[in-house]
Amino acid sequence: MKIGIMSDSHNNRYAVEWAVARAGDVDLWLHAGDCVPDATYLGLLSSVTVENVAGNTDWPDGKTPDDLVVEAEGHRIFLTHGHIYGVRSTLEMLVDAAEREGADIAVYGHTHVVLQELIQGSGGEVLVINPGSISQPRDGKPPAFMIMTLEAGCAPEIEIVHYMEK
Structure with missing residues (x-):
């Protein structure tokens, strides 16, 4: 399964x-907040499901959660703005x-800085990723x-795509 994350x-x-x-065919998009209308627009552009959360600059709309869990290929993905x-x-x-x-x-998002780190938690390892900012x-x-x-059964593979790379 191929997931676009912004x-x-x-x-x-x-x-x-x-x-x-640039992403081409993806099976799912995740938008980690700071512009809920952009996530809606993403859904209009793409023919696949978009899961999104609210960020600190998003006005509460009563419909967009602060965080959610997405299940895909035997993995559970915790999505939040952060x-x-x-x-x-801290990421603790x-x-x-x-x-x-x-x-x-x-x-997560919020920091506008790309990050990919495997962190040891109290119950095991969690792959923590931040796609950075698509605009700032x-x-x-x-x-x-x-x-x-x-x-399923494999470690996730992550590709970081920078603006205007072909």
Whole structure:
């Protein structure tokens, strides 16, 4: 299963369009917050399901959760924006929340910095990933999104795709 992952699009519809075109055929999209309308737009552009959460700049709409769990290919993915878990300071609360949900993968945004790290939690390892920002990166690199390939019984494969790479 091929999953496109983006975050922090901040109303940059061109960047969302570029990511969809660059990702090609994916089976699912995850949007980790900061512009719920962009996640809706992503759903209009793509013919696959889009799972999304609210970020710190999204006004509560009563419909978009702060976090959710997605099951795919024998993996449980904890999706959140991250601001309520203090991800700018530590990933400990994020990993704890993912473990409480039985997730082996935690996807978050908020920092606008690409990250992929296997972290030992109290109950096992959690793959923690942040796709960075598709529109406003803060790591000195071009805007980015990720493509994660999942296969039951195998470790996830992650591709980081930077803006305008072919």
